[in-house]
Amino acid sequence: MENSRRNTLKSAAALAAAMVAGILRPQDVLAAWNKDAFGQKTLADALKSLGAAVAADSNDIVIDAPQIAENGAVVPVEITSNVPNTRSIVVLVEKNPFPLVAKFDFLEGGVPFVKVNVKMGESSNVRVLAEAGGKYYAAFKEVKVTIGGCGG
Amino acid sequence: MADPMKIRAGLKGDLVDVRVLMNHPMETGQRKDGSGNLIPMHFIQEIAVKLNGKTVIDAQVSQGVSRNPVFSFRVKGAKAGDKLEISWLDNRGERNSTETSLA
Numbered sequence: 001m002e003n004s005r006r007n008t009l010k011s012a013a014a015l016a017a018a019m020v021a022g023i024l025r026p027q028d029v030l031a032a033w034n035k036d037a038f039g040q041k042t043l044a045d046a047l048k049s050l051g052a053a054v055a056a057d058s059n060d061i062v063i064d065a066p067q068i069a070e071n072g073a074v075v076p077v078e079i080t081s082n083v084p085n086t087r088s089i090v091v092l093v094e095k096n097p098f099p100l101v102a103k104f105d106f107l108e109g110g111v112p113f114v115k116v117n118v119k120m121g122e123s124s125n126v127r128v129l130a131e132a133g134g135k136y137y138a139a140f141k142e143v144k145v146t147i148g149g150c151g152g
Numbered sequence: 153m154a155d156p157m158k159i160r161a162g163l164k165g166d167l168v169d170v171r172v173l174m175n176h177p178m179e180t181g182q183r184k185d186g187s188g189n190l191i192p193m194h195f196i197q198e199i200a201v202k203l204n205g206k207t208v209i210d211a212q213v214s215q216g217v218s219r220n221p222v223f224s225f226r227v228k229g230a231k232a233g234d235k236l237e238i239s240w241l242d243n244r245g246e247r248n249s250t251e252t253s254l255a
Contacts, residue, residue, distance in 0.1 A: 102212065109203055115220035115222075118218060
């Protein structure tokens, strides 16, 4: 009995030490992958999971993507947010099996611009959200795909 | 998967244009191999861009990013000699990190 109590205390101490180590490295904590949002299978559910179900259409989000993509495996998408104080840019391909593709957070020094290559299984809207001041702004661009990129 | 990343960083004034190429299969878990077995998911989940050790861009990505991902980013407030570091972590816990000095 005495022994098991000592072991319990020991493991509690080890856990506390690990937690302190975790707190001392906030970088690792900051970037916890959002399993719930990335696992959603529809645009509406992904937006809801992100807390972005309500978003105002905005012309301040500039999306540069091809009108017609010959190869759905590599579709270049360039995004610039001119929404003041943009903190995050979210990229979704509406008709992909898992619509949420990426979320970029911009801290001090990071410019709200990104270029990323995405996979597209079929023709779809590429939807981009910008988060600023706790609100979401949205824009989209339609991309027609002639060869899908999610098969092989 | 520990192939080094290729980083190209151009400094104009205090603005850095960064282009990075990561070697990674970005498997979706939906493709099949030659004998019809599903190839397990294997993709980068987290990316961090740091300037002199301080995170400036922090990204979470899915299997919807193309194989051997290429990203362009922009960072401001930099000067020659600053260190730019890019690192990633995938769903199997593999990591990679590359640092470059701005010139």
